[in-house]
Amino acid sequence: MVKSSEIKLLGTAASPFVNRVQFVLKLKSIEYEYVDENLACKSELLLKSNPVYTKVPVLIHGNKPPIPESIIIVEYLDEIYPDIHPMLPSDPLDRAQNRFWADYIDTKYFPLYEELRRTPSKEGKEAIQKQISEGIELLEETFVKLSNGKAYFGGDDVGFLDVVLGCFLGWTKFVEKHNEFKILDEVRTPKLLEWANRIWSHEAFKDAIPGSETLMNFYMMLQKSSSSVISICCQGEYEVPCLHLCLLGESYCLFYTGNEDKRMLQPSISGEGNISSKPKGRQTQNKVGNVYAQFMEEEHAAAALQNLSGRKTPSDFKSKEESPPTCHHIITIAYKGIRYSRKPLLMELCRPQKLLLDHREDYMG
Amino acid sequence: MTTDEVKLYGLDGSPFVCRAKIALNLKGVKYQYFQEDLSNKSAELIKYNPVYKKIPVFVHNGSPISESLVIVEYIDDAWKGGVPILPQDHYQKAQARFWAKFVDDKCIPAVFKAIGSHGEEQAVAEAHEQLQFLENELKGGNKFFGGDNINLVDISATFIAFWLGAAEEALGIKVLNKDKFPKLTGWCDNYINCQAVKDSLPPREIIVNFFKKRFGN
Numbered sequence: 393m394v395k396s397s398e399i400k401l402l403g404t405a406a407s408p409f410v411n412r413v414q415f416v417l418k419l420k421s422i423e424y425e426y427v428d429e430n431l432a433c434k435s436e437l438l439l440k441s442n443p444v445y446t447k448v449p450v451l452i453h454g455n456k457p458p459i460p461e462s463i464i465i466v467e468y469l470d471e472i473y474p475d476i477h478p479m480l481p482s483d484p485l486d487r488a489q490n491r492f493w494a495d496y497i498d499t500k501y502f503p504l505y506e507e508l509r510r511t512p513s514k515e516g517k518e519a520i521q522k523q524i525s526e527g528i529e530l531l532e533e534t535f536v537k538l539s540n541g542k543a544y545f546g547g548d549d550v551g552f553l554d555v556v557l558g559c560f561l562g563w564t565k566f567v568e569k570h571n572e573f574k575i576l577d578e579v580r581t582p583k584l585l586e587w588a589n590r591i592w593s594h595e596a597f598k599d600a601i602p603g604s605e606t607l608m609n610f611y612m613m614l615q616k617s618s619s620s621v622i623s624i625c626c627q628g629e630y631e632v633p634c635l636h637l638c639l640l641g642e643s644y645c646l647f648y649t650g651n652e653d654k655r656m657l658q659p660s661i662s663g664e665g666n667i668s669s670k671p672k673g674r675q676t677q678n679k680v681g682n683v684y685a686q687f688m689e690e691e692h693a694a695a696a697l698q699n700l701s702g703r704k705t706p707s708d709f710k711s712k713e714e715s716p717p718t719c720h721h722i723i724t725i726a727y728k729g730i731r732y733s734r735k736p737l738l739m740e741l742c743r744p745q746k747l748l749l750d751h752r753e754d755y756m757g
Numbered sequence: 758m759t760t761d762e763v764k765l766y767g768l769d770g771s772p773f774v775c776r777a778k779i780a781l782n783l784k785g786v787k788y789q790y791f792q793e794d795l796s797n798k799s800a801e802l803i804k805y806n807p808v809y810k811k812i813p814v815f816v817h818n819g820s821p822i823s824e825s826l827v828i829v830e831y832i833d834d835a836w837k838g839g840v841p842i843l844p845q846d847h848y849q850k851a852q853a854r855f856w857a858k859f860v861d862d863k864c865i866p867a868v869f870k871a872i873g874s875h876g877e878e879q880a881v882a883e884a885h886e887q888l889q890f891l892e893n894e895l896k897g898g899n900k901f902f903g904g905d906n907i908n909l910v911d912i913s914a915t916f917i918a919f920w921l922g923a924a925e926e927a928l929g930i931k932v933l934n935k936d937k938f939p940k941l942t943g944w945c946d947n948y949i950n951c952q953a954v955k956d957s958l959p960p961r962e963i964i965v966n967f968f969k970k971r972f973g974n
Contacts, residue, residue, distance in 0.1 A: 444859055444890055459851045461858060468851040484834035488822045495824055496808065530808070 399424040400452040402438050404431055405602045406610035408502075409462040410449040412559035416466050418596040419477045419550060463494055466555065479552040490545075493534055494556045501527040502560055505567050509614065521573050525580065531557065532581040539583075543590055550594065558591045562601045566611070569604075763788040764816040766802050768795065769959040770967050772916040773825040774813040778957035779912050780832040784839045826857055829912055840953075843909050856894060856902065857913035863887045865916050868932060872921070873972055876930030884932055888941060891917070895940040900947045907951055911944075915954070918945040923961055927968035 401417070401424050403410030417424050429438050429448050441450045441458035451465045452458045453472075459465050470479040480487050504527060508520045538545050538553065545553035564575050576585045591597050765781070765788050767774030781788050793802055793812050805814045805821035814821055815828045817835065822828050833842035844850050864887045871877070871884035891914065894902060902910035917933070922945065925931055935942045948954055 444863070453848070456848055457852075459848075459855070461855055464851050464854045464858070467854065468847060471847040471850065484831055485817070485820050485822070487834060488827050488831040491827045491830065492822065492824055495827065 398454050400427060401425070402427045402429055402435075402441065402450040402452070402458075403448045404429050405606050407448055408559040408563055411562070411600045411602070412462045412555055413449045413451065413465050413469075414600040415550075415555050415559065415596050416469050416479060418600065419479075419555075420469060420473050421476060422469070422473065463498065463556070466552070470552075477549070479546070479555065481546075481551070489538070490552045493531075493538075493553055497531070497553075497557055497560075501531070502563075505560075505563055508567065508571065509611070517571065521571065524567075524575060528575050528581055528584065532584045535583050535587060539587075544587065550591075550596070554587075554591065558588075558597060559601075561588055561591055561597075562604075562607060564588075566604060566607045570611070761786075762816075762818050764791065765789070766791045766793055766799070766805070766814040766816070767812045768793055770963055771812060772920050775915050775919075775957050775959070776825045776912050777813045777815055777828045777832070779907075779915065779953050780829045780842055782953040782956050783842060783907070784832060784836040786832070786836055826861065826909075826913060829909060833909075840906060841908075842912065844903070853903075853909045856891075856910040859887075859890065860910070860913040860917075864891060864914070868917060868921060871932050872924045872928065872930070872968070875928055875972065876932065881932055885937065888917075888933065888938055892938050892941045895944055901944065907948065907954070911948055915948075917941070918948045918954075919958055919961075920964055923964035924968040924972075927965045928972055 399417070399422060401410070401413060403413070403426065405428070414426075427435075427437070429435060431448070434446060438448065438450060439446055441452065442448075442460040445460060447460065449462055449465060450458045450460045451468070459468055466479060480490055501524075504520055504524045508517060508524070511517050511520055535545060539547070542548055544550050545557070550558070568575050575581075576588055578585055592601070763781070763786055765774070765777055767777070767790065769792065778790075791799070791801070793799060795812070798810060802812065802814055803810055805816055806812075806823040809823060811823065813825055813828060814823050815831070816822075817831075822831050829842060844853055867880075867884040867887045871880040874880040894910075899905075901907045902914070921933055925933070933942060933945070949958065
């Protein structure tokens with residue numbers, strides 16, 4: 393048994409890629425420390441650990457630099473603990489087959505769920521549902537071939553592909569319910585349906601697959617951020633009476649306080665169109681941390697940033713001696729499908745400080 | 758060991774097929790090469806890669822494998838002797854896999870976009886962002902991503918070493934600036950002069966002509 397202080401996993405409950413790693417850690421009886429990330433407001437640890445993608449999961453093993461990307465993490469764990477519940481088969485050809493299908497599942501199959509969510513029209517949705525059906529039928533064939541009459545892709549017990557596909561079962565159920573269409577069914581995918589039931593009741597999976605409420609919350613968050621909004625997240629502590637964000641036109645805001653206390657502040661709009669927020673519930677010393685807000689227009693986001701940071705123009709930040717605003721340490725700005733470098737106003741505002749910008753194209757990975 | 762039957766189905770101009778060739782040459786494996794015509798795919802190609810019907814397809818004693826990085830890892834796995842393509846150390850292996858995947862997922866698409874847009878400023882800026890990660894990854898005077906010898910990461914970035922230069926020439930654009938990417942530029946020269954790589958690369962004119970035809974005015 394590995395000491396829990398040696399392995400750390402950065403993740404978020406709703407991410408199937410994180411679940412995937414959690415299954416393997418459970419199967420191999422590896423103790424680890426789990427660090428929950430708020431993807432709307434990523435921690436400095438995450439941003440430093442995975443500067444290329446800024447995504448979860450990330451595995452940190454001892455003093456070594458972090459390892460991102462779930463498949464790579466799973467292969468790594470399998471290699472450092474080869475004797476406890478090996479995941480990949482030993483034959484090179486079987487291994488290649490497993491890797492091929494893992495790539496298919498991750499790059500071709502699962503992205504269809506997200507595409508389905510983003511497609512508004514009925515015809516569009518039907519077309520994607522058809523693709524999902526074709527994909528799962530292909531996976532049914534693959535299961536039959538690779539399981540060779542046994543219970544799992546890996547044979548008598550759970551193996552690599554069981555974990556790679558199994559982690560998506562929570563979302564599969566969710567998509568089925570939400571769209572009222574069956575992905576796994578007795579007629580088209582009988583073997584996979586039986587397999588799925590085995591996975592649901594398997595010791596290692598039971599605790600790691602998130603419940604429908606977690607998934608629903610995550611889904612709603614994705615829906616809200618679907619339109620081309622600009623989201624800003626300011627980490628730090630703000631004096632509530634001083635906290636003003638400009639609300640103009642059609643912009644809207646959501647506020648979160650702190651990481652543990654993800655409560656929404658109740659925005660109230662003053663006469664001039666400013667939002668001043670009063671904290672609700674238990675707040676210590678009239679301070680809030682981690683403000684998260686969304687805007688439709690770049691100018692509104694920029695105005696909010698100016699207000700939050702106390703900055704008027706970029707040139708106000710002239711010398712290093714000037715004390716930085718008490719407010720923020722890191723601002724993450726993310727928006728849908730539009731490169732941050734195309735938002736000159738925000739770029740100008742961000743430049744004086746080391747700010748990290750990322751896409752919110754998908755939360756998971 | 759009984760005689761292995763090793764086949765590779767591909768296209769000369771494909772950088773992905775080239776990856777498989779380099780891996781085979783590194784290991785000194787003899788293979789049969791079949792040139793495909795993608796407008797008229799062979800029955801074998803469709804049989805061996807029914808899911809994607811793409812090249813490269815690698816067949817070892819009748820068993821097919823597709824997806825170039827999966828093929829390269831397989832070659833390293835199946836022919837244990839000779840030059841290792843992946844590091845032995847588990848941690849470094851994970852890092853190598855990560856960077857190879859990065860090249861495929863982020864780097865090459867961004868560079869290809871910059872090429873396709875004829876060096877449009879925005880596209881080049883985005884390509885530079887991704888290339889910067891690679892530039893930073895070439896540590897302390899290392900000739901290659903693999904150190905003194907090429908490894909999976911070097912092989913995955915073959916497009917950048919060779920195809921990019923040909924595209925730049927064909928379209929009169931510059932993406933990989935020497936002043937911005939001194940280490941990466943040096944790496945390109947070192948890489949294409951490796952014997953195993955030299956033996957695998959197609960003639961440069963083929964690639965230049967390809968880009969002229971595909972994107973030229």
